[in-house]
Amino acid sequence: MLAVACVVPVSAQDGKEDGSKDKSYASSFFKVGIKGGIDFISMSRFELGYISESVSNYTGFTAGVAFSFDMPLRGMTIQPELNYVSKGTMYRGEISEGNSQNVRFRTDYIELPVNFQFGLDLILFRPYLMVSPYIGYAVYKEPGTVSWNNTNRFEYGIGIGGGVDFWKFQLQVKYNWNIGQLARNVSENSIVPGESGKPSGPVRMGNYRGLEVNLVFFF
16 A cells, blocks of 8 residues: 555656646645544543542543644644533442432533644655643533532643544544643532432542544545
8 A cells, every 4th residue: 555655646746747746635734624523531530429439431522623734844733723522421329328320420621732743744645643732621511510619620631642644534543631630629528418419519539531533624
């Protein structure tokens, strides 16, 4: 495949009077695209109200726009994005004596990652590695009994991954780590059961992390 990718475009270039190079994936100094994907989120440590149990992964989503800038160094791209990202976790907790059920804790963010991509321009496609520092701000949460007052709405972290550009599409796969704790200034005494035995305190420890898979379409 690499041999075909290298030989065929070179032959096409030789046949052009102006010597310009033919490319099969969209490549220009600046591109704008739309983005969508899914997230597989877990928590490093979790405690909600009087419930402290192991948790299972949560499947969220990402939607947004991407702005791609090609750098003078061949194959290197800087790609800032503006995304709406849903993160969360699932756990099984006791809501009353002898009665337990699956509970979802969810937090949605407006997130701004800046992707530094280092790739190989193979004409038909461009595989790349990626480092993505990001910041975000929480705009939605579930359950409603969890207070914003003791929850860090501002997030920051880093993602590491890679992907491939082909035609007008870009595939992204990366693992993200939120840095810091999701809760702030929370003691055990401030976490008490709410109405009907439901927990009313915020998440006391831990933060989100997980795998993100996205597809970007550039215009």
